[in-house]
Each structure stands twice: as C-alpha cells, then as structure tokens.
Amino acid sequence: MVTATSAAAETIRFGMITTPDHAWSRLMQQFKNTVESSSGNTIRVRESRFAKVRGESSIIELLGRGQLQAAIVAVGSLTTLDPALNGWLMPYQFADTGQLRRAAQRDDAKTMLVGLERHNLVALGYAFSGMRVIMSPAAMASVQDLKGKKVGTFPNDVFYNWYRQLGADPQPIQIQDIRLWFEQEKIDAIDIDLATAVDLQLSTQAPNLMYTRHMAFPGVFVVSRSWWDALTPEQQQAISAAFTQAEQATFAGLEKAEQADLKQLRGEGVSVKTYTEADFNSVPQKLRDFYYGTNERLKRFGMDQP
16 A cells, blocks of 8 residues: 655656547556555645646656656657667567567666666656557658658657658657647648547548558656655555556557547548558668667667567
8 A cells, every 4th residue: 555654755746748548648547546546545646737738858857856756758758868768669660569568578678767767767667559650631642642741740869760761851749739730731741649649639630541550659657766765665666566557457458449549530531541661661671770770779679579
C-alpha cells in the first residue's frame, strides 16, 4: 500500500502531451486510480495543465527542477539526453508490438533508462503506443506523392531526416496545433498515431490515411529524482508496482485499441491505403545505416532485434 508519510508524497503532479484516448493517457489514468485507491486517497495524482500546454521540453525541465513529480515523455524528446534512444525510432525497425515488448527487456534498452539519472530523472519503464501513420487532406497515390509536401512531424531529428529522404518538407508541430495548421494550410499531411487522429477528429480535415506503420513511438515513464529520493523504499516500490500494473494492462489492449481506432476512422469516411517497407524503396535501410553509424549502443540495439 502507498502511504503519505512525507509531504513530498501527498500530491503527485504529472505532465504529458497526449490526447484523452491515447494509450499513455489511459495508462496514467490507471496509475492514478491505483495510487489513490491503495493510499486510501491520502495521495492525489493530478495532471499539470500548464505542463501540457508548454510541451515536452518544458516537462523535462520541470522534472529536472523537481516541480513535477512524474511524466510520460516520448523517447524522441529524450534523445538529446541520450542519442542511443533514437534506436527506438528507426523506420521499420519493429514489425509488431510484441517485438517492442521484447526489445524493452534487453540490457541495451534498460541501460538507456539508467542513464537518464544523470539528468535528475528516474525512469521506471517504457510505455508503448500505436505505430505512426500519415494522414492528409489530398489522396496520396504512392510514397512519391510526399515529395514537396509539408508534413507535420514530431520535433526530433529522426523524423526530420526520414521525411527529407522522402523528398518532403518536415514541419515540427505540437499536437494542439494540428487542426489549426490544417485550417491555415500550413501543412499538407501529418505524421501521427491512430488514437490521436481519432481524438482530434482528423477525419474531417485529413480523410486520407497512409497506413504505413513506419515507426514505433515509445514513451518513458519518468519521475523527478529529487522527489523520488525523498520517498521511503516502500513508497518507491508501491509507485513502481502501480506503473507496472498500469503499463501491462494498457499494453495488453494496445493492438485491439489500434484496430478499433482504424475501424472508427474508416467508418467516418477515411480512405485507407496500406504501405510496407518495400514501398519506400531503400530509404528505411539507408536511414537505419546512417544512425547505426552515429552511436555504437544505438547500432547494437538496432541490429540485435529478434
């Protein structure tokens, strides 16, 4: 049981940028329910709206200063702290979610998490979400149609290089700006996951879906080290257990939720075209080889996948 034996443990404020039906949001909701229930509601878990608006760079900063206690942060936002984390983002590195789970158990993946402690972050584990796809207002007949298009992407250099190799013009974008940017015609397409697309009701703005599943998009459940060190060992164990329970439950329903989102988008009139790595010619392998050459741990992590 989690007990509030210190003032630091009475409120856990967390930060995240995802929409309500996203896997990470559901994970955090279950974490909240478990912690509050097991503590007899002596511990409250609350989302920081301020952090949500400011974005993940601000969330990492607030965690480092101890002004937030917990967060789920995309690995893409943590790669400036450890470039090896880019190994998770290699295009077509993972065939299915089961492979993601196996990869997370490897020593290289665990070492990446331990290294975050140098930045006042304690990582309790990975959090997985749906694979990335591309949505656009205009239909794309092939990958070649991405050339010259402005594609909204997650702000990370792997995303940038991926779209540049495809001849597109990557535009870093925050989730809350996606609908507005479509309205203002600042972007021609968006790199996104299905749950976020459903939550944002993008079927009305971008009714064409390139079902590429070209990239995994894990997050990391991190807590402020200064806050963590102030907890008792019993509290730390209980917090870790609450995360593990929530992560396992969320992951178990991930594929089903992704298929439900795809079905909903089809029902809303979205045209879906499936793509595989072969449709991208040599670009995925070219990008993987480039990043393997930048970091030995990244290379080992990528090349040793089962």
